[in-house]
Amino acid sequence: xxxxxxxxxxxxxxxxxxxxxxGSFVEHLGRCVYTGIFEPGxxxxxxxxxxxxxxxxVRELGVSTIRYPGGxxxxxxxxxxxxxxxxxxPTRLDLAWHSLETNAFGxxxxxxxxxxxxxxxxxxxxxxxxxxxxxxxxxxxxxxPSGTRLSDxxxxxxxxxxxxxxxWCLGNEMDGPWQIGQxxxxxYGRIAAQTASAMRRIDPDxxxxxxxxxxxxxxxxxxxxxxxxTQAYDQVDMISLHAYYQQHGDDLPSFLASxxxxxxxxxxxxxxxxxxxxxxxxxxxxxxAFDEWNVWYQDAxxxxxxxxxxxxxxxxLLEDRYNVADAVVVGNLLISLLRHSDRVAAACQAQLVNVxxxxxxxxxxxxxxxxxxxxxxxTAANARGVVLDSRAxxxxxxxxxxxxxxxxxxxxxxxxSSRSAAVFLVNRSTSDDAEVSIEAGALGVDTVAECVTxxxxxxxxxxxxxxxxxxxxxxxxxxxxxxGTVAVTLSPISWTMLRLGAAA
Numbered sequence: 001x002x003x004x005x006x007x008x009x010x011x012x013x014x015x016x017x018x019x020x021x022x023g024s025f026v027e028h029l030g031r032c033v034y035t036g037i038f039e040p041g042x043x044x045x046x047x048x049x050x051x052x053x054x055x056x057x058v059r060e061l062g063v064s065t066i067r068y069p070g071g072x073x074x075x076x077x078x079x080x081x082x083x084x085x086x087x088x089x090p091t092r093l094d095l096a097w098h099s100l101e102t103n104a105f106g107x108x109x110x111x112x113x114x115x116x117x118x119x120x121x122x123x124x125x126x127x128x129x130x131x132x133x134x135x136x137x138x139x140x141x142x143x144x145p146s147g148t149r150l151s152d153x154x155x156x157x158x159x160x161x162x163x164x165x166x167x168w169c170l171g172n173e174m175d176g177p178w179q180i181g182q183x184x185x186x187x188y189g190r191i192a193a194q195t196a197s198a199m200r201r202i203d204p205d206x207x208x209x210x211x212x213x214x215x216x217x218x219x220x221x222x223x224x225x226x227x228x229x230t231q232a233y234d235q236v237d238m239i240s241l242h243a244y245y246q247q248h249g250d251d252l253p254s255f256l257a258s259x260x261x262x263x264x265x266x267x268x269x270x271x272x273x274x275x276x277x278x279x280x281x282x283x284x285x286x287x288x289a290f291d292e293w294n295v296w297y298q299d300a301x302x303x304x305x306x307x308x309x310x311x312x313x314x315x316x317l318l319e320d321r322y323n324v325a326d327a328v329v330v331g332n333l334l335i336s337l338l339r340h341s342d343r344v345a346a347a348c349q350a351q352l353v354n355v356x357x358x359x360x361x362x363x364x365x366x367x368x369x370x371x372x373x374x375x376x377x378x379t380a381a382n383a384r385g386v387v388l389d390s391r392a393x394x395x396x397x398x399x400x401x402x403x404x405x406x407x408x409x410x411x412x413x414x415x416x417s418s419r420s421a422a423v424f425l426v427n428r429s430t431s432d433d434a435e436v437s438i439e440a441g442a443l444g445v446d447t448v449a450e451c452v453t454x455x456x457x458x459x460x461x462x463x464x465x466x467x468x469x470x471x472x473x474x475x476x477x478x479x480x481x482x483x484g485t486v487a488v489t490l491s492p493i494s495w496t497m498l499r500l501g502a503a504a
Contacts, residue, residue, distance in 0.1 A: 002434040004394035004408035008421060009442050012389040014339060017413055019064045020346040021337050022380040023122070025292060026110070027071035029097050029355050030317030035363040036353035037113060038105045042364060050113055053367040057359050058117050058352065061373060062380030067122040067169065067291050067348045068110050072096035074172050075128025075180040079138050082106020083157055095180050098306045100313045107142065108154070111163050120167070122209075122291070122348070125195070127171030127188070128181025132195050139168075139202050167207045167346070169291065170195055173214040173242065175224050185224045189231030196235035209289045209346075210236040215243055216265045225269055229276040229286060238289040238345055241269055244296035244356075245329060252325065252459070254401035256428040256493065259332040259409060261402070266290070266340045287345035293333060294349050295326045295372065296356045318355045322370045324471045324493065325459040331375030331495035332426045335411045338379075341387045349376060362465060371463050371471040374454060378473065378497045382422040385415030390423070392436065397429050408434050408490065414443060419502040421445060427490035430459075434490040438498075441484025445500040448486070451476040455494035473497070 026032055035042075037058075040049030069077060073096045081090050081103045089103040114121045123142070125135040137150055142163045144151040151162070173179050174188040183191070188211060196208045210232050213221040225239060243265055247255035266288060273286040297303070302319045306312055330349075337347050353359045358373035390412040396404040405428065412423045421443055427434040452473035463470050476496060478489035490496055 002395040002407040002427070002429055002432050004392045004406070004434055004436045006390055006392045006410055006412070006423070006436060006438045008388055008390055008412055008414070008423070008438060008440045010388070010414055010416065014387040014389050015341040016386050017338070017383045018341055018345060020120070021341065021344065022062055022376070023065035023067065023291070023346055023348040024063045024352040025067045025071070025348040025350040026069070026352050027355070028069050028073045028094065028101055029071060029351070030319065031314050031354040031361070032351050032357070033105050034314035036361055038109065039363065048109065048112055050116060051361065051367065054353060054359060054361060055117055057367055057369065058119070061358060061377050063117070063119050063352070064380070065120040065122050065167070065346065065348065066114055066117070066352065067124060070096070070124055070172055072172060072179060074124045074126050077126050079107055079126070079134070083108055083141070083153070093311060097317060098311060099315060100311045102313060107138070108157055108159055111142070111159065121163070121165050122167040122169060122346070123165050124169035124172055127174060127191055127195065128179060131191055132198050135195050136198055136202065139199055143203060167209065168199065169209045169240065170236070171211050174211045175218055175220055176214045185220065185227035186231070189228040192228065193232035193235045196232060200235070207238070208236045209238040209240050209291065212239045212241050212269060216261070216268070222268070222272060225272045226276060229273055233276055233280055233282060233286065236286070238287045239269065239273060241265060241288055241290045242292035244294055244298065245333070246295060246297045247325065251400055252430055253397060253428070254399040255325065256329060256332070256430070257399045257402045257405045258329050259336040260405055262293070262333055262336040266336070266344065270343050285343070288340070288343050290337060290344055290347040292348060292350040294356050295322065295329055296320060319360070320356050321462050321464065322372045323460045323462045324371055324454060324456050327371040327375055327454050327471060328426055328493055328495045330372040331379070331424065331454070332409055332428070334375060334379045335409055335424050335426065338383060338387050338413070338424070339391065339411045360465070366465060368465055368468040369463060371454070374473050375495050378452065379424060382497060382499055383413045384420070384422065385413055385417070388412045388414050392425070407432070408436055419444065420449070421500045423498040423500070425490060425496045425498065427492055427494045429492050431492055433492065436488050436490060438486035438488065439484065440486055440500060443500070445502050446481065447501045447503055448479055448481050448498070449501045450499040451479045451488065451496065453491065453494050453496045455491040459493045
């Protein structure tokens with residue numbers, strides 16, 4: 001049995017819990033929009049064509065923000081195609097995903113949807129095939145009250161009040177050779193700075209996100225961040241990070257330790273941003289927007305794009321089906337994001353529905369939860385107050401990719417107003433239980449309010465249509481609180497949420 005120790009001290013505060021940590025992502029990719037969140041004629045569709053069964057699951061998931069409309073899609077997107085009378089909107093080739101885009105769903109539909117979902121929008125702009133002028137036009141359309149051609153066009157399209165979108169992504173993955181309009185760091189840094197500066201003439205209080213490297217294995221990683229921030233530091237507030245994880249071959253131990261990579265990625269980008277800050281003698285800190293992250297099996301069949309003359313509308317793409325091990329890794333990635341709350345100002349799990357997603361649908365049929373739904377939902381619901389510096393210490397496991405890592409990884413949050421703590425834990429051992437001692441006396445808690453675990457004898461068990469609950473959280477009864485110390489046992493390959501409280 002592995003041993004681990006955690007100390008909870010209300011004085012050891014990392015940062016407040018940021019609700020924007022629990023964001024998601026909706027891209028015009030596969031069935032994320034069409035037959036995902038939007039399906040006119042579906043039995044559960046409302047008057048706007050939005051699937052209410054999906055809306056209910058989105059609220060249950062606890063999503064705080066939604067990034068839109070891409071992703072790779074945005075780099076050749078003409079936002080004007082998706083507004084006005086639907087019958088007059090053009091159908092276009094989507095070069096990112098080799099599909100047809102009908103534009104039946106656009107900016108106004110998206111803004112109506114986020115209002116119903118109760119989430120904050122993050123709007124991405126096209127800096128691939130377009131630039132400053134199109135960005136300013138979209139900003140005027142969405143945010144200016146009235147009295148101009150574009151703001152009055154929005155009003156004529158049914159939205160009298162401005163949307164007041166605060167967060168904007170200045171393009172997407174512009175370092176990637178797969179990106180329409182790929183740029184060098186110098187080219188992108190210049191257009192990002194110019195676009196940001198122009199947008200701030202309309203609204204100086206926007207929160208603007210510059211593109212970082214598409215992933216940490218890019219050959220230009222590090223140099224890209226340094227050059228982009230050298231040019232755009234004064235104009236932007238955040239820099240983006242993207243990372244996807246999957247099991248390679250039979251290397252389950254390294255996959256379970258994926259959060260080690262996320263930790264290092266965040267720390268590296270923060271260090272680069274702070275080095276630019278030092279050289280510029282700047283007061284402000286650049287924050288991190290980890291606005292794409294998830295488990296994604298990129299070499300699997302669902303990720304193979306159409307080709308040739310095949311340009312389908314909303315094909316089944318990237319529809320990965322997740323298992324217990326995937327859920328444990330997702331829970332661990334959320335632990336990483338939370339413990340970096342001092343610099344991670346926003347994050348978006350990619351994506352929300354059907355496309356590498358926690359929510360799946362069938363056209364005309366049911367919506368259901370994947371295994372990765374629950375660690376996200378439980379973390380979003382229970383992380384409150386402040387994040388405590390509470391990483392577990394103890395026994396290790398050996399991985400081929402990351403060397404020796406702690407068998408148990410953890411983070412905790414503390415809400416002084418309700419005198420409640422939430423501890424999120426993973427056991428990354430593939431074979432051994434882990435016995436965890438949590439010293440919580442300094443919090444004054446005396447009750448185990450809840451303890452649930454996602455695990456099971458088969459780490460590759462999946463939820464499915466017709467079997468939506470095969471990998472649901474189960475009560476963990478191997479927990480005891482005595483004299484301010486919690487003892488809890490974690491089964492191998494497991495994610496656990498433990499909630500502690502104080503009697504009134």
